[in-house]
Amino acid sequence: MTSDIRGRSATEIADSVRALIERAHLRPGDALPPVRSLADELGVNRNTVVAAYRQLTQAGVVVTRGRGGTRVADLSPVAQEGFAPDSVLRDVGTGNPDPNLIPDISPALASMAGRPVLYGEPVIDPGLEQWARGWMARDLDADDLRLTITSGAADAVERLLAQALTRDDAVALEDPCFLTSIHTVRIGGYRAVPVPVDDEGMTVGGLRAALEQGVRAVVHTPRAQNPTGASLSAERAAQLRDVLRDHPYVLVIEDDHFSMLSQQPFHSLISPGHRRWALVRSVSKFLGPDMCLAVTASDRETAERLAMRLTPGTTWVSHLLQRLTHALVTDAATAASITRAGAHYASRNAAFVSLLQQHGLEAAAGDGLNLWLPLPVAARAVSEQLMRRGWLARAGDEFVLAGDEPSQRLRLTVHDLDDADAAQLAADLAGAVAAARGRALVREVG
Template identity: 75%
Template structure:
């Protein structure tokens, strides 16, 4: 392959590799020659070959795997949330809210129609903006923040990273990690730096290591972490803020996805003096996944950069959707339904976790739509046996950042919609599958 790559400058060498890729001579997964070999073949300095590979990596065309070499990048599939397609199995890995506990938007729809919004008008509905400021100000210890409306939390995170980073920049992610965050970071061409999560949230040792690795952004779930269900404790949050005090320009993105449904207090990594931050709250868990709307409270500079990507006439979030969201979040009936949903998820998950513990499983009390269950053997083997018994479960392997990690011994189970009889049947099958 060295003989087919040409060029005497870094830019020429990178263009040559790009051309070989475009013509199909190089395909995803193909290895490029080692730097020393390529430099010797082309008669250039080793640093020139290094610079060429760096340009290709920053463009997302190659992947550097350390001692394993550099390979042509492909599009790596990532598991997605939601129901599995084309299965007759009972799906207990969906991560979905209960549709019966999502407020009916019909009564509010008639109230939100009215004067059409035209090009050039403010992109944020005034009523929603005012309500969001009051809601967020009670939790965010910042003297100055602005609210931006995006098409859901994933859209917010993608835009936040894009305005702050370039390809190959390092981003700290919780490990195990929310599937959408893994997908967003990979598609953006950023480097994921795993930070372990325990029962109190991100670990201090893990965050310090990530900062030493040069991360430019952190994505954290302050409560109801997906998939583990853990939430930051006040003590852990204070320790993490102390570590971050020396890194005020690292962008902190907090995805408080479970906000209105959470049974835990909101704790934060964002200290009062931190300069780059975003608290993102989606409405998808309590108003429904199809209500593609999230509120992002950010520092003023980040807000300015986001506004350039959400400009009037092009990419703003529909004012009808914003008004509908505001109408439901200020409606006593809708709020009562959200309160009922919060209590339901907490009660059903606690009951199921207790049932698991009576059968010897480690299932700590947690927050969120799912439970993180530790098994006595690798989860894939257990999941395969559960499939033969009619159940479809998600293994922890899907949420791991390190592809070389030991096989997971966890299942993430969404069981809040199981009846008592179905729950008992599932646990009996889980006991048998775990032997």
Template identity: 70%
Template sequence: MDEQIITGATAAEITASVRTLHERGALRPGDALPPVRELAALLGVNRNTAVAAYRLLAQAGVVVARGRAGTVIAGHEAVAQEGYAPDSVLRDIGTGNPDPRLIPDPTTALARATGRPVLYGEPVIDPALEDRALAWVRDDLPGRDLRITVTSGAVDAVERLLAQALLRDDAVALEDPCFLASIHTVRLGGYRAVPVPVDSEGMTVDGLRAALDDGVRAIICTPRAQNPTGATLSPRRAADLRALLAEHPYVLVIEDDHFSMLSQRPYETLIGPEHRRFALVRSVSKFLGPDMCLAIAATDPETAERLALRLSPGTTWVSHLLQRLVLAQLTDGTVLHAIAAAGRHYAERNAAFAAHLTERGLPTEAEDGLNLWVALPVAAKTVAERLVLRGWLARTGDEFVLSERSAPSHHLRLTVHDLTDEETARLIDDLAESTR
């Protein structure tokens, strides 16, 4: 790129020049802009002016700062998505999906979900669902003044929570490896992801401390059944993290408890009794089905007020028919029994598969959640390629990694709870062969 094509004597003028070049195609996604000192010298401006221009461009989403790699024109980078791979003839073992046979039939609940029409200007939350949601979270966040917001799923809740608290280029702490939807949400929002390593007890204390030192303004944490690893916060780790966060009460803590009613592990939290900005998000997609797109967010009052401004009656509220349908199922004893049975089923199937892998020389722990996080003695991409030749489509850990690592991932995330006994035996044999 010819640096002389950028013009301007003020931050606003430099910003306008780069935006114009971008809009006209002279600057394309991935093109590098000159370093700050070099640009300042070329334009004859103060270094701080060039810094301010790049900051404005980053806030507008025009450029992305990549540390030592410099500042480049932003593009629309593809991010891996959950679900079945399109147009594949292979047996997909990386979907992350619940078993459709274990999702309760909503037919009976539909009759209870009907009622008088809801009109513009009425409350956006069904009062009975609000009461049920408060009962669902009150014991997990005792002594807190909680407010309930209903959103179109957990991803919608996280996106709204970040938007009401952050500006573009603000830093967000994410688990590493991380849930694909969280990676996607942070990138689309123009925020800067700061990776926090995860071990078997959840986010590490040293990792979160480093992220706080880096100036993160929000933290997204999965308290149990972390995706992709299945890790769950231990009581000791949760206490250590709360102690660390006690010095940062205004950092927004978002807990995505996506597995909630299916989980076989107790809920532990990062949200201390004095923390000022928080949200506990619980969706119903894992046990009532992904198409039942609804989540509740239990938050502090100020966060709830800000969220309310983004849920205008008649435009962005969640359908009251859907709210009533979810309520009808969550208050049906038969449905609740089926959900509990599904949770035990996922745990038992994953534990049995992990035990078989361990017997075959691939030590694996069945943590919590829909998936298994399988450690491999060789690069995961190599194993995945070998599995393709045997008819399997697996996800490698590379898709979930945030930090810039030179070494490839040595993990596969497998969804195996819905395999037949014959498929299970064949996959275990093929994994053992593919890792040699």
């Protein structure tokens, strides 16, 4: 391989590697030569090769993996949320809210009228700002809270990371993790450091280990973690704040995506003394995915940097969308429907867990739209058996950051099933597990 790379300067070597990648002579995942061997082959100083690899890393062309060496970056997309395209199977892995529980926006549209907003005017609609400040401030112990409006939570998280990090910086992510977070970190060229999640949220030991590895940002979900449904307990939140106390400049991003629908209290990792932080709340889960708007509360410096990241592109989120959001969230009927929706998701998930238990499958109904089902065998084997029975589910492998072992979890979205379909799915799950277990035993015997 070394004979294919040319150059005497760092720039020439980096350009040679990029040309090999463009011509598919080097493919995603391929290892580049060790620094010493390439330097010897080219007859250059090792620092020249180090500089070339640094240029490639900063450009996102390669990634460094410590003892795993330097490899061509794999930019293949990760799995995405939503319905599977072109499937005739009943999809129970969508992660979607129930469209029948999304409030009707028609009555609120009449209240959106107002004069046009022009360039240079305040980017946050005054009515939404006043409401959002109260919404965020009641859960934060912050003296100088700043607000930013973005086009959804994913947009906020991406820009928050971009204003604080450079390529190859380390980011602590929950493991298993929300698919959009995995995608954001991968495309940004950051290094994901997995932090295990249990029933009370991020583990203390996991966060401590991530900080020891030099993470510059932590992205976590305080409640209704996707995919596990875990929510931070008060005790766990206090323990994690203690761990973060010695790292006040690590950016802590809290993605409270389920907010108004959650059946759990909000507990934060952000302590009064923390210097870099942001709490993000979108409206997509309770007002619908097409209401692409999120409110971010943050410290002054983070807000100023976030504003700079917004300036080159869309300076503001449409004031029409902001006014519509404000009209909906301040409407008593809409608030009541959101409360009913949250109770519905919780009750349907709990009812399905009861059905599973009748078939000998143990599970717990966490918070959120989904169930995280433990299995006695590999999830993909069960998923394949479910497909034979007409169901399409998501195997946990898509959400896992660390570990090479096949996942033994399924993420299920069952809240929109009627009683008959829920009973059928529970029975089919039990049958799929039995069939997958039988096939596994046959392979072991064979």
